[in-house]
Every structure is written in C-alpha cells, then in structure tokens.
Amino acid sequence: MAGVLDSVNQRTQLVGQNRLELLLFRLRGRQIYGINVFKVKEVLQCPKLSSIPNSRAVVRGVAHIRGQTIPVIDLGMAIGLPGIAQEDLPNSFVIITEYNRKTQGFLVSAVDRIMNMNWEDILPPPKGSGKDVYLTAVTKIEDKLAEILDVEKILSEVSPLREDVTEAIVTRSAQRAPGHLPVLVVDDSSVARRQIERCLTAIGMEVITRNDGRQAYEYLKEITADGSKAGDHFSLIISDVEMPEMDGYTLVTRIKTDPALSGLFVMLHTSLSGVFNKAMVQKVGADDFMAKFSPDELAERVMEIIDQN
Structure with a gap:
C-alpha cells in the first residue's frame, strides 16, 4: 500500500x-x-x-x-x-x-x-x-x-452542477455580432459534452463534438485536406485532457505542429484542476486552460476569445 x-x-x-x-x-x-x-x-x-x-x-x-x-x-x-x-x-x-x-x-x-x-x-x-x-x-x-x-x-448524479448560463450573460451574447464559426468540443464524457454544448448554445454558438483526441485530429485533417486552414472552419477548439486513444496533450501537440491546424485557438478544459498550472499548458502549446465546470466562466471566456480573434 x-x-x-x-x-x-x-x-x-x-x-x-x-x-x-x-x-x-x-x-x-x-x-x-x-x-x-x-x-x-x-x-x-x-x-x-x-x-x-x-x-x-x-x-x-x-x-x-x-x-x-x-x-x-x-x-x-x-x-x-x-x-x-x-x-x-x-x-x-x-x-x-x-x-x-x-x-x-x-x-x-x-x-x-x-x-x-x-x-x-x-x-x-x-x-x-x-x-x-x-x-x-x-x-x-x-x-x-x-x-x-x-x-x-x-x-x-450525486451532486449536480449548475449547467445554465445566467440571463445577464445570455443577454450580453445576443448583442454581439452574428455569424461566428462553430466551436469544436472534444471530450470522452457524454455528460461533459452535454454541459459544454448547452453552455455554448445558450450564447448563440454552433457546436460540433468529437469523443476523443484521435477522432478530433482525424476530423481536422479531413476538413483541411482541400488546402483550407482549421481556422477557416472553427472559432476555437475546447478539449478535455484525459481521453482514450489520444489525450488532450498529444492532440494539442499535433495541432500546433501541423501548418494547416496550428492557427486554431486551443483551450484545454479539464477536471484536473488541482494539479494543472500555466507551465504545463505552455509545455504542450495550448493557448488557454480552464478548470471544469463553470458555465458562466466558460461562456464569458469563449466570447472573449472569439471577439479578440
């Protein structure tokens, strides 16, 4: 022991x-x-x-x-x-x-x-x-x-989190310019995918999901095979860290070393809050990190990222 x-x-x-x-x-x-x-x-x-x-x-x-x-x-x-x-x-x-x-x-x-x-x-x-x-x-x-x-x-199920974005943030999101590209959400937990999708939909974002890093990477390679860039298709990618077949760290590394994908903003969004820090984010080349799960914080941060890019 x-x-x-x-x-x-x-x-x-x-x-x-x-x-x-x-x-x-x-x-x-x-x-x-x-x-x-x-x-x-x-x-x-x-x-x-x-x-x-x-x-x-x-x-x-x-x-x-x-x-x-x-x-x-x-x-x-x-x-x-x-x-x-x-x-x-x-x-x-x-x-x-x-x-x-x-x-x-x-x-x-x-x-x-x-x-x-x-x-x-x-x-x-x-x-x-x-x-x-x-x-x-x-x-x-x-x-x-x-x-x-x-x-x-x-x-x-044991201790449910609040999943809804507050009305004030929803109202503020409605005042933003329309026509933003979708967000790619990558997470192996069906509960986490649902929570994030519900949050982003509330602020007017279209969401596409994949269940693990390998699925997401292959999908990004497929849609950029015509010579386009990943940034032509998505506003950003929000990825979990621990996922079967390919984890979020490896997914970030592959995205950032691929010329067709490297311009895509990547946020790691994970329940590994107690042991994660900015140095580790920088080590794998991610653009941002957020601990799960606060719908208001996530909604505000996504709007901020999109408005800056």
Whole structure:
C-alpha cells in the first residue's frame, strides 16, 4: 500500500507523452476499475465517517481529513452495485480526489496498484454498452478487462452542477455580432459534452463534438485536406485532457505542429484542476486552460476569445 501512496505524487512527468497512470481498485467483487492518478490526492484506510442528516444513501458520510471535511461517496452504490456493508468499512479504502474544483472521497473495497499505460491502449467502451453505462473507457490489464469510470457522470448524479448560463450573460451574447464559426468540443464524457454544448448554445454558438483526441485530429485533417486552414472552419477548439486513444496533450501537440491546424485557438478544459498550472499548458502549446465546470466562466471566456480573434 505504501508504494501506491508514494506513486500518487509522481504525476506531472507524463505530460505530453500520451501516457497516464491508472489507479486500479475493486468494488465488491473481482472486477477491476480505474481512475487517472492525476485526479487522486491521497489514498487511505477508511477513516471514521460522520453521517449527514437527509443525505442520499450513496453518500456514506463525511470524513475529517487534514483540516478538511470531505464527503465520502460509496462508488459501487453510485454505479448501481451493492454498497459496502457497514461492518466492512474499517477494512475498506477511501480515494481522495479532486474533480471539477471539488474534493471528495470515493469509498472502495480494495486498492490494487498503479499502472503506467499509453493512452493508445485505452479504448472507448464497447458499442452497445448503452447510454446509462458509467464507463468512459476500458483497457486490458494482464488479459483482464479494466473499466475506467466516468466520474463526471457519477458526480453529476450525486451532486449536480449548475449547467445554465445566467440571463445577464445570455443577454450580453445576443448583442454581439452574428455569424461566428462553430466551436469544436472534444471530450470522452457524454455528460461533459452535454454541459459544454448547452453552455455554448445558450450564447448563440454552433457546436460540433468529437469523443476523443484521435477522432478530433482525424476530423481536422479531413476538413483541411482541400488546402483550407482549421481556422477557416472553427472559432476555437475546447478539449478535455484525459481521453482514450489520444489525450488532450498529444492532440494539442499535433495541432500546433501541423501548418494547416496550428492557427486554431486551443483551450484545454479539464477536471484536473488541482494539479494543472500555466507551465504545463505552455509545455504542450495550448493557448488557454480552464478548470471544469463553470458555465458562466466558460461562456464569458469563449466570447472573449472569439471577439479578440
């Protein structure tokens, strides 16, 4: 277990290499699940939990950790599996994570190890999985299928974010000159794509989406095959960072080194808010970075970018 905790701190060296580290864990049963170590702040034996009156059953309580009061979500229960029994809590683990500017703990029955992997080995969920599946990707580890959870979908159900742009910003957007080029949105989470599309549509923008970096790159190459530039087709691209097959870092690098694409403004828009900084944005050549998800901030920033370009 000490090796897992030590490895959690070795994060930023993978930036721009289309690689990631997956923290592997189990819920109740033999199935292996994973989340990106980038989003993990700490892993610890389940501490004493204090109940929250009138909270949903999936929130098992709050833990007081290093001066913070952190809600602890039973991850198995959140995806429709049986929750961890009360008597098993002392032998369970809590994965402390930061997503979308919030810190929360995920209760799991066992933490396995950390695997260093290439994003090319991380694949979209099998077709036919259904829209209600809580997976954002899958991968093979020692001939076993590991399921990478769509944590944004889980959190949107457990603790919904406000998704609507305020009326004042919508009104201001209506006063701008019409006729802007579409925005290309790249994100492997269906929830995140919906949130961003809803935000940008509210301010009058047309949105085209792709599910991962490879899809987006191939699409950009296709539409510029006639000799046009990517900037002739899109106002900007808003891309997630962690995506199967090709991550956002690699997508940015390929865009910025391709003469037909390099002029396109690229914003990285990711829930990796706790560990991301301007130096890392500059390392991969992105033009901007914004932590998920504030509809007003995103709407205002997109209008600002378009008006400046």
